[in-house]
């Protein structure tokens with residue numbers, strides 16, 4: 001059966017047709033979310049904007065975060081780009097530097113470095129320091145990723161204090177499971193944090209869920225990433241923090257067709273139509289950042305929830321639009337954000353929302369809106 005309705009062109013603005021795979025970035029929502037965290041946390045807020053601001057586009061995001069106390073990123077390249085966008089604010093380099101030229105670039109551009117390995121202390125001792133630098137000594141409080149063990153701390157602090165160009169030393173630790181109700185690992189980490197606190201330095205312990213779950217010390221520098229984009233692993237609706245999703249990912253219907261009961265859809269033919277149905281092809285696939293998965297989620301068109309059927313392919317995916325009778329070609333579909341909570345999509349796909357937002361690829365246009 002041909003879908004003759006859609007194959008004729010009803011749209012007069014023919015020349016304006018486009019694939020139109022767009023992520024709308026709502027900068028007022030980002031501002032709002034920062035304010036939510038400022039209400040929740042009395043201490044300073046470090047806005048974590050690594051990985052191109054979690055896929056939201058650093059150039060759109062940085063102006064919306066002008067009320068934060070500092071920024072944090074993962075790599076020196078990210079830090080230098082950020083310094084170009086904000087000349088003054090404190091910037092924290094979460095993995096620190098890997099060689100002397102990176103250390104020199106950090107010093108020259110007033111970027112704070114995290115120190116988690118001996119070679120980074122040796123770099124500070126040997127590099128020709130033209131200006132003062134602030135460092136954050138990372139302590140492994142039980143996650144077993146980056147950081148010195150608590151028992152090494154006295155020695156490392158002594159080594160850092162002997163370096164005259166270090167202006168301020170602060171301490172840093174990181175929770176492994178801040179998104180779950182306090183378990184024994186988190187309890188141990190909190191005990192470690194309290195000990196660090198007693199040493200008399202400023203410190204930074206908590207990420208987004210650390211703040212939302214009340215694991216923070218009231219005067220710490222909280223490091224908030226995902227929550228600024230209105231996403232949280234706690235799920236916003238239930239917890240009522242009032243965070244607003246910053247990204248609405250959209251794609252357009254590029255084709256529709258009617259298929260008969262028994263027809264297979266997509267690579268591998270995994271989806272088999274139970275009844276005659278109408279399907280639509282969207283111009284978004286895993287090369288745009290919608291992950292391939294054995295599991296399936298949903299999208300919304302005009303507010304109506306529509307299941308994704310068959311496997312997501314590189315450039316396209318297919319949805320069930322049997323409930324619609326009208327021409328759909330060129331219609332915008334919400335992939336996530338707005339009335340498609342990204343937390344729900346992540347849950348359906350057995351992924352985490354971090355991986356979804358950070359997976360957005362270059363060919364998706366990022367359009368800032370207010």
Ligand SMILES: *Cc1c(COP(=O)(O)O)cnc(C)c1O
Nearest residue numbers: 048094174207208223224225226
């Ligand atoms: C990415 C990162 C954060 C931010 O975590 P969110 O859960 O996104 O708030 C905080 N601290 C460190 C060390 C990180 O790597």
